[in-house]
Every structure is written in C-alpha cells, then in structure tokens.
Amino acid sequence: MAFDPGIVDCWIFDLDNTLYSPSTHLFDQIDLRMGAFIEDLLGCDPVEARRVQKLYFHDHGTTLSGLMHYHAIDPHDFLGFVHDIDFAPLAAAPRLGPLLSALPGRKLLFTNGDDAYARRVLNALDLNNVFDGMWDIHAMNYRPKPEISAYTGLVDAFAITPEHAVFVEDMARNLAPAKALGMQTVWLDLATDWGDRAKDDAAIDVVADDVQQWLTHTLASLADRPMLG
Incomplete structure (x- = not known):
C-alpha cells in the first residue's frame, strides 16, 4: 500500500542511525567497546x-541478547560499559526537533538500547522534549527487535492502534513484525553493511535515504490535505 500519513496518530522511531546519520560514527565507538567487553569476558583475541x-548480533537481534543467552552476563554491566562513549559527534547531526514536534499525534522511541543511553543521545540532539514515551531493551525484557514480543509489548504499553501507527527504522529486518501487526513502515536505506540484511520488500511501505527529507516531505503532504468539515 502507499504510505498514508493522514491516518497516523502515533509516530514510532528507532534511535541509532535513524535520528542521526551513520556518518557520525557514534555506533562505531559502541562496536569497539562491545569487542573489548567480549575480549575480557572470554579471554580471546580481537x-x-x-x-x-557479530554472530550473536545476527542470531539473537543484539550482541547483548546473545551474551545473556550463552554467558548469563548482567545486562546493566554490559550496557554501562559499551555506552561509555563520546557523544560530541552528534553536535553536527541535523536538528530534527521542529520537524518531529510538528508531526500530529504521539511520538515514541523504540530502541534496542537502554533508557540511560537513549536519553544521552536525545540530549545531544536537542530532542529532550520531543518524545512522549520510550520502549527500551529493559522494557522488552531483553528480547529485542525483531522479536515480536518487543512490538506487542510496545503496542500494549502505549495503547497503540497499529493501523494508525508508522514505524521508522534503518534496519530492514526490524520492520517485518511492525508490518505484520498492521503498522505502516518506513525503511531508512543508509547504504550500511547491515541495513538491508533480511530485507522483506513486502514489509516496507516507504524507502527513504534521509530522515530529515522524509519528515519535510511528510509534513508538506499533511499540509496539502484539504480541511474536513
């Protein structure tokens, strides 16, 4: 189906490499710290x-989920370690606040990261007061996207009507469960190594390569709609 922003009253966004560009290399820092954590945990080489x-990431949705499954690690220890990074690169990211705030309805953050990290990212992006709620890895009970329970938990917690929601995400594989529930979907194709993995074209309504441009186009489309009544 063609994307219809006019029926959307809940706008759901992924965080990493969605609200900021991969060109900031923020996640590269996290990636390196994940490797360091595993080296120390397993006593192995880089x-x-x-x-x-990467095996755990691809098989379990997140590296954390794999580590919890096979090594019973404390998720708080892992998340605190890997998110101890420099957020300064986000200063150069586009300012999305006015565009996001102009969307009619609720705005929710849906991230496989944790609340503490997400709030530091939002602060660096000047998005502190934009989102009405967040569903993070702790709320998911450590069963991350694309596990269907992550999505049904989000829907139940925020009383979302899926047919009136849209999910925006840079990892194509994470859109299929949202589509199966009835949401509209937007894939940010940012030409990353992981973005198109397990892509299902039938689960994607819109492909965009720039979230700021997509937001601008969507708001313009909404503004052009005739007033009813």
Whole structure:
C-alpha cells in the first residue's frame, strides 16, 4: 500500500542511525567497546571477539541478547560499559526537533538500547522534549527487535492502534513484525553493511535515504490535505 500519513496518530522511531546519520560514527565507538567487553569476558583475541559479537548480533537481534543467552552476563554491566562513549559527534547531526514536534499525534522511541543511553543521545540532539514515551531493551525484557514480543509489548504499553501507527527504522529486518501487526513502515536505506540484511520488500511501505527529507516531505503532504468539515 502507499504510505498514508493522514491516518497516523502515533509516530514510532528507532534511535541509532535513524535520528542521526551513520556518518557520525557514534555506533562505531559502541562496536569497539562491545569487542573489548567480549575480549575480557572470554579471554580471546580481537578477531575471535569480533566473530562472536557479530554472530550473536545476527542470531539473537543484539550482541547483548546473545551474551545473556550463552554467558548469563548482567545486562546493566554490559550496557554501562559499551555506552561509555563520546557523544560530541552528534553536535553536527541535523536538528530534527521542529520537524518531529510538528508531526500530529504521539511520538515514541523504540530502541534496542537502554533508557540511560537513549536519553544521552536525545540530549545531544536537542530532542529532550520531543518524545512522549520510550520502549527500551529493559522494557522488552531483553528480547529485542525483531522479536515480536518487543512490538506487542510496545503496542500494549502505549495503547497503540497499529493501523494508525508508522514505524521508522534503518534496519530492514526490524520492520517485518511492525508490518505484520498492521503498522505502516518506513525503511531508512543508509547504504550500511547491515541495513538491508533480511530485507522483506513486502514489509516496507516507504524507502527513504534521509530522515530529515522524509519528515519535510511528510509534513508538506499533511499540509496539502484539504480541511474536513
């Protein structure tokens, strides 16, 4: 179906590499710290740590989920370590606040990261007062996107009507469960190594390569609609 912004009353956004560009290399910092954590945990070299890290990510949705499954780590220890990074690169990210705030209805953040990290990102992006709620990895009970329970939990917690919601995400594989629930979907194709993995074209309503441009176009489309009544 063609994307219809006029029926949307709940706008759901991923965080990393969605509200800011991969060109900030913020997640590269996290990636390196994940490797360091695994090296220390397993007593292995960087090559083996990288192999384990990506295996867990692809098989379990997040590296954290794999580490919890196989090694029973404390998620708070892991998240605190890997998110101890420099947020200064986000100063150069586009300012999305006015565009997001202009969207009619609720704005929710749906992230496989944790609340503390997400709020630091939002602060760096000047988006502190934009979102009406957040569904993070703790709320998901550590069963991350694309696990269907992450999506049904979000829908139930915020009383979302899926047919009136849209989910915007840079990882194509994370859109299929949202589409299955009845949401409209937007894939941000940012030409990353991981973005198109397990892509299902039938689960994607819109493909965009710039979230700021997509927001601008969407708001213009809404403004052009005739007033009813």
